[in-house]
Amino acid sequence: MSDTHGTAPGPLARGALEPRVAATRSGWVVDARRSVADLVLSDESPLAKVLVKGPVTGAPGSVLGTSSGRAARTEVGGGTALVVGSGPGEWLVVGPVGTAAATVAAIERTVSGRPEFVSLIDLTHGRALMRLTGSRAPSVLAKVCAVDVEDAVVPNGGAFRSSVATVVTDVVRDDRDGTPSFLLHCERSTGQFLSEALLDAGEEYGIETTTLVGLVPEG
Amino acid sequence: MMLLPCPWCGPRNATEFRYGGATGARPDPVSATPQQWREYLYTQTNPLGWSREGWYHRAGCRRYITVERHTGTNEVRSALDTATEDG
Numbered sequence: 001m002s003d004t005h006g007t008a009p010g011p012l013a014r015g016a017l018e019p020r021v022a023a024t025r026s027g028w029v030v031d032a033r034r035s036v037a038d039l040v041l042s043d044e045s046p047l048a049k050v051l052v053k054g055p056v057t058g059a060p061g062s063v064l065g066t067s068s069g070r071a072a073r074t075e076v077g078g079g080t081a082l083v084v085g086s087g088p089g090e091w092l093v094v095g096p097v098g099t100a101a102a103t104v105a106a107i108e109r110t111v112s113g114r115p116e117f118v119s120l121i122d123l124t125h126g127r128a129l130m131r132l133t134g135s136r137a138p139s140v141l142a143k144v145c146a147v148d149v150e151d152a153v154v155p156n157g158g159a160f161r162s163s164v165a166t167v168v169t170d171v172v173r174d175d176r177d178g179t180p181s182f183l184l185h186c187e188r189s190t191g192q193f194l195s196e197a198l199l200d201a202g203e204e205y206g207i208e209t210t211t212l213v214g215l216v217p218e219g
Numbered sequence: 220m221m222l223l224p225c226p227w228c229g230p231r232n233a234t235e236f237r238y239g240g241a242t243g244a245r246p247d248p249v250s251a252t253p254q255q256w257r258e259y260l261y262t263q264t265n266p267l268g269w270s271r272e273g274w275y276h277r278a279g280c281r282r283y284i285t286v287e288r289h290t291g292t293n294e295v296r297s298a299l300d301t302a303t304e305d306g
Contacts, residue, residue: 068227068280087227087279087280087281087282088227088280088282090281146231146232147231160228160279161228161278161279161280161281162228162231162235162278162279163232163234163235163278168277168278
């Protein structure tokens with residue numbers, strides 16, 4: 001196993017997908033192999049994931065600038081993060097690998113002094129995150145999710161929580177260069193089940209697994 | 220498939236929700252007798268017609284909603300957030 005991004009102390013964490021060519025990154029086992037298939041599934045679990053909870057109309061919404069059902073990139077703690085309005089009074093902040101502590105600290109600073117109660121939890125190691133990208137991605141999701149994810153219902157930047165392959169999942173549409181792309185976020189204990197269900201559903205479209213994509217394409 | 224119109228998420232399959240039973244006045248914990256608690260917890264009228272009931276959207280917004288549903292046809296004529304009474 002090669003360490004491509006430096007060795008982190010402590011045990012290695014595994015994501016939702018079995019890597020074909022294993023490497024480590026910031027304490028996570030990641031897949032080093034990049035696929036060029038039209039439909040790909042990548043394990044994004046190493047990305048920082050912070051859950052913010054507070055009043056439906058209150059400090060978190062105004063600070064993070066995203067409402068329920070929408071997702072947008074914003075500057076948090078000096079870096080670009082994807083802020084998802086995952087429910088009423090609930091936000092999921094997805095940041096680059098290894099930035100969870102800085103993200104929590106940055107949001108804490110901005111909401112401190114406000115009268116309402118706001119809670120912040122680092123969920124990075126408690127949740128699985130994967131990305132399904134490709135023109136047939138909506139067709140794959142149509143097999144396992146009752147919510148219509150076509151453009152008219154879930155445009156780029158749309159988000160919702162529903163049952164995907166019977167797993168409660170946050171679905172975020174985050175297109176890449178005009179190609180439909182969906183982030184899927186669920187409990188880490190059900191991540192492997194969900195990834196296998198997606199690979200099974202995408203088999204007829206030639207789905208392949210690929211390396212971690214991240215919030216911005218990596219050169 | 221039965222659809223419930225969640226005030227936060229829109230129409231969703233009823234399997235995303237947990238049925239909370241018909242809503243009614245909760246007995247006063249200080250003065251209620253065991254018989255009153257038993258009737259409140261376990262005795263349902265089970266009407267054929269309009270029923271006001273609570274549902275929990277466990278696979279969606281994770282909010283409790285109050286729904287007026289016809290138990291014969293599953294037609295829903297109102298669905299409100301239980302906490303805010305907003306639709």
